[in-house]
Amino acid sequence: VNAEIVAIGSEMLTPFRSDTNSLFLTEKLNDLGVDVVFKSIVGDDRPRLVSTAKLALSRSDLVVFMGGLGPTEDDLTREAVAEALNLPLRRDPEVLAALEARFAERKFVMTPNNHKQADVITSATVLPNPKGSAPGQWIAGKYEGHDRVVILLPGPPHELKSMFLTECQERLRAKLPVRFLATRVLKVAMMGESLCDSRIAPIYTQHADVQTTILAGAGEIELHLRASGATLEDAHRRIDTLAGEIEDELDDSIFSTNGESLEQIAGYYLQMRGATVAVAESCTGGMVAERLTSVAGSSRYFVGGMVVYSNELKTKLADVPPLLIEEYGAVSREVAAALAEGVRDRCNSTIGIGITGVAGPTGGSAEKPVGLVFHAIADEDGTDVVERLFTGDRQRVRRFASQQALDMIRRKLM
Ligand code: ATP
Numbered sequence: 186v187n188a189e190i191v192a193i194g195s196e197m198l199t200p201f202r203s204d205t206n207s208l209f210l211t212e213k214l215n216d217l218g219v220d221v222v223f224k225s226i227v228g229d230d231r232p233r234l235v236s237t238a239k240l241a242l243s244r245s246d247l248v249v250f251m252g253g254l255g256p257t258e259d260d261l262t263r264e265a266v267a268e269a270l271n272l273p274l275r276r277d278p279e280v281l282a283a284l285e286a287r288f289a290e291r292k293f294v295m296t297p298n299n300h301k302q303a304d305v306i307t308s309a310t311v312l313p314n315p316k317g318s319a320p321g322q323w324i325a326g327k328y329e330g331h332d333r334v335v336i337l338l339p340g341p342p343h344e345l346k347s348m349f350l351t352e353c354q355e356r357l358r359a360k361l362p363v364r365f366l367a368t369r370v371l372k373v374a375m376m377g378e379s380l381c382d383s384r385i386a387p388i389y390t391q392h393a394d395v396q397t398t399i400l401a402g403a404g405e406i407e408l409h410l411r412a413s414g415a416t417l418e419d420a421h422r423r424i425d426t427l428a429g430e431i432e433d434e435l436d437d438s439i440f441s442t443n444g445e446s447l448e449q450i451a452g453y454y455l456q457m458r459g460a461t462v463a464v465a466e467s468c469t470g471g472m473v474a475e476r477l478t479s480v481a482g483s484s485r486y487f488v489g490g491m492v493v494y495s496n497e498l499k500t501k502l503a504d505v506p507p508l509l510i511e512e513y514g515a516v517s518r519e520v521a522a523a524l525a526e527g528v529r530d531r532c533n534s535t536i537g538i539g540i541t542g543v544a545g546p547t548g549g550s551a552e553k554p555v556g557l558v559f560h561a562i563a564d565e566d567g568t569d570v571v572e573r574l575f576t577g578d579r580q581r582v583r584r585f586a587s588q589q590a591l592d593m594i595r596r597k598l599m
């Protein structure tokens with residue numbers, strides 16, 4: 186079953202407001218096994234509303250209109266959808282009475298423009314709105330010979346949410362074939378989106394029964410898998426099959442199949458190995474420490490560390506020899522290694538992490554460009570350094586660098 190969402194309101198065509206209701210609706214519809222295939226935003230303009238409504242009705246089984254049900258001149262949803270469906274509006278006496286009661290209760294005078302909130306499309310079921318004045322509407326009928334369900338919901342998010350949950354969810358479930366849903370999130374560290382996709386596209390394209398969505402961030406890709414089936418086992422089997430094949434292909438680049446963050450996984454391995462870690466951070470300014478300590482229970486493996494931004498402090502707190510900085514520069518393989526070894530020594534930890542780089546946007550040179558970061562990990566067997574050239578703004582480079590460091594902890598211990 187395909188659904189389409191139409192958000193109505195000129196304010197959402199400005200830079201100041203966005204359509205968030207459709208995110209809520211999409212999640213709820215997906216849970217019912219309904220795919221949202223189109224979303225549109227239309228201003229408060231009757232001809233545009235009518236043509237959008239006709240297009241939506243011509244191509245989607247379920248069309249949800251939201252917003253524009255209020256009493257004001259620019260609230261045109263009822264009229265436009267009625268016109269598109271070629272059905273007349275009728276003034277519902279019960280809805281009108283409820284509106285009058287609502288106004289009386291609040292000791293407000295009901296102005297005539299409020300009456301149109303009692304207009305419902307002929308054949309519509311009225312959906313009560315205890316949180317606001319405009320009721321919603323549910324219409325099951327035909328459009329150009331096809332079965333359609335049309336829902337009108339109010340725009341204010343709290344009204345829309347409660348009306349969907351109390352009035353629409355079960356009505357929809359009763360109309361839809363029984364489907365069970367299974368989802369899985371696989372997380373991949375430090376792999377480019379195009380490389381990742383080129384490796385897994387040959388796999389997921391063979392599984393049309395599972396919807397695969399790729400979400401890429403700085404140093405992390407999330408693969409969202411979603412499948413529905415006639416039974417829960419059936420849905421899970423589809424997900425398990427595809428997830429298994431992707432795991433075989435990406436192997437240890439996948440760090441989580443359960444939604445955990447990279448800092449959680451790094452912490453999990455540290456704890457499992459009985460190891461501790463200390464960090465000496467320059468360009469990340471404490472981001473690795475912040476991420477590690479965001480996990481409850483991190484005191485069991487995170488001993489602490491230092492933010493060593495100046496050359497002087499690199500020497501004073503992490504024992505980086507001044508001559509090393511003079512010879513290779515603060516952003517270098519050698520200084521990263523010295524930071525990791527120095528902090529490990531000073532803090533008496535199993536593992537030491539050192540990070541130094543050029544976060545930008547200024548401070549780059551031909552030799553040491555913006556985005557160049559050295560990451561070092563030291564343990565009793567020695568020190569490894571990874572050099573990376575990240576792209577993006579300052580925040581993105583720093584996030585990438587923290588991600589790389591956490592991934593090095595994970596890989597060292599797994
Ligand atoms: P009302 O009776 O309150 O006028 P309405 O159905 O006419 O209800 P709108 O006037 O379109 O609703 O919107 C009311 C408020 O709800 C607006 O201020 C708007 O910011 C918010 N809103 C409307 N549509 C959305 C949406 N799709 N996503 C998020 N917020 C929305």
Ligand code: MG
Pocket residue numbers: 253254255256257260
């Ligand atoms: Mg309104």
